[in-house]
Amino acid sequence: MRTIAEINDKIRRQAAVAWTVEELKARVQDIGIAQAFKEVDVICTGTFEPMESSGALINLGHTDPPIKIRRCWLDGVPAYAGFGAVDLYIGATAMADYTGSPEMADGENRQGATLPERGGGHVIEDLIAGKTVQLRAIGQATDCYPRASYETTISAKTINQFYLYNPRNLYQNFIVGVNGGDRLLYTYLGPLQPRLGNAVYSSPGAISPLLNDPDLQLIGIGTRIFLGGGIGYVAWEGTQHFPLQKRLPNRTPIGPAATLALIGDARQMNLRWVRGCYFKNYGPSLMLGVGIPLPVLNEEVVRHCAVRDKEIVAPVVDFSIPRRVRPTFGLVSYAQLKSGQITIEGKTVRTAPLASIFLSRQVAQELKQWIEAGEFMLAEPVASIPMDRSFLPQDRWGSKITLD
Structure with a gap:
């Protein structure tokens, strides 16, 4: 067993061992969980993807x-x-x-x-x-x-103040979008080609932060993170936080689950990790780099972080049905998605990620460098993220409002 205080002492002395989560997964295959636990102090995760529930608070x-x-x-x-x-x-x-x-x-x-x-x-x-x-x-x-x-x-x-406060970031898993209809659809996943012409997935899979701490045992309110190239914090649970999503035996969810609200000083950030973007006929958004360090307190941390793309699944959802609950074509693994194609009802469908896998890796790498240089200390959470939240949709049809 280790404590965050012990790990921080090693960081101060520039003696801490930090691995990216990809390095951890590869090392576990070679030396096993027990030996990896002995060798590593911090595991660095990262993602770079559109996070539209974001924004900036400004005082003029x-x-x-x-x-x-x-x-x-x-x-x-x-x-x-x-x-x-x-x-x-x-x-x-x-x-x-x-x-x-x-x-x-x-x-x-x-x-x-x-x-x-x-x-x-x-x-x-x-x-x-x-x-x-x-x-x-x-x-x-x-x-x-x-x-x-x-x-x-x-x-x-x-x-005066200029900081990001993002009500919903870092979806713990998401969906795969396809279009079984006859016309091109413009969505928050980008264009979906008709007749199952393509499939777009959002999460970077096994390197994504929350998939490596599936029950949020390490990440809580007050956790210090990499946010947009600066230092940020977990402020609260995110909107649409749904930790009760069905899960596999390895505890990873089979669809959208936990989310986090994040906060950070925008003046510390840089353009490599914060970029405005636009989805045709859908609207603008924000590409954001977020990295979370996971302290290796016990072997269970290593076991969760050793999860691989072939062991995580996401639902394939048909956007041609304009309803909140859309039909699905079942579950596919991230290993299948990252291969470049999946099979839906006997048809080969090409896949593409919405997140940048390359830049997600770079976020984790930069966070690792900060820790190794003694420039980034871990923070003890002041409270846990609730793991019992239900998801409440608006199922009643509302009345159409007309303006005189």
């Missing part, structure tokens, strides 16, 4: 005369202003303001219309890059905040 500082912002746009992208007077939140998927554009009718996207390709993820990227962005704000005039409007340019250097 007060103007003179002061303004109580109620509506705001950053480079034409709406930011939420329902906090204090000059606190803003810009979501990664917020789209550039298209009010009155021909692409929209009655607030709904016309079939096949081209949506604006710039969104909140791109604004966040620009601010991290040190660029200036245009601010336009409308205020609620009050006795203490008399100003009615304000326009200026801002950068990361001219605002």
Whole structure:
């Protein structure tokens, strides 16, 4: 048995042994779990993938005369202003303001219309890059905040707080998207070709952080992580956190399960690991690099991290059915997905990852280098992530709202 305090002491002395999770899996095949436990102190996991439930909190500082912002746009992208007077939140998927554009009718996207390709993820990227962005704000005039409007340019250097707070990151497993219909579909997994023309999977599989700590015994609230090239923390359970998902005997879930809410100082981050992106006819998002160090406290940690792609499965889901619960074509392993093709009802279907496997490995490698150099200390969680959360859908049909 080891403790995090003991491992941190070795990190300070630059005597800790850190392996990427891929190195651990290979070493276990050669020397076994017991010997690997003796040799390694920290296992570094990583992923680089779209994480659309992300965003940045910004405090502008007060103007003179002061303004109580109620509506705001950053480079034409709406930011939420329902906090204090000059606190803003810009979501990664917020789209550039298209009010009155021909692409929209009655607030709904016309079939096949081209949506604006710039969104909140791109604004966040620009601010991290040190660029200036245009601010336009409308205020609620009050006795203490008399100003009615304000326009200026801002950068990361001219605002107070600028940090990412991401309500849902790091899905513990996800789905494989296919399209059994007759027309091309544009989805959050990218384009899905008709008649099972392709299959897209999101998770990087056995190197993904939460699949290597399946019951979240090591990761908790307060865990220090690699976030966007800087240091971040696990803030809470993520939205849509569903740890009660069905699991294999190795404890890995067979579909979307646990999630985490993450927080980190955006000024520490760099563009290699934070990038705005756009999915055609779906909208903008944010590509984000996240790495989690797993302290090797006992042999069970090594056993969980030794899980391989052939031992983890994901459901193949047909997006041509426009319902919350879509039909599936069964489960496939990540080894099959990473081979480049799977078989669905006798048909060979080519596969592609949404996550960058190469950059996911690089996240784990960079985190390993930080630990070996004594630049990254592990943090004891202050509380566990709940593992008994149910998933509550909205099954009742709502009424269509019409605007006069």
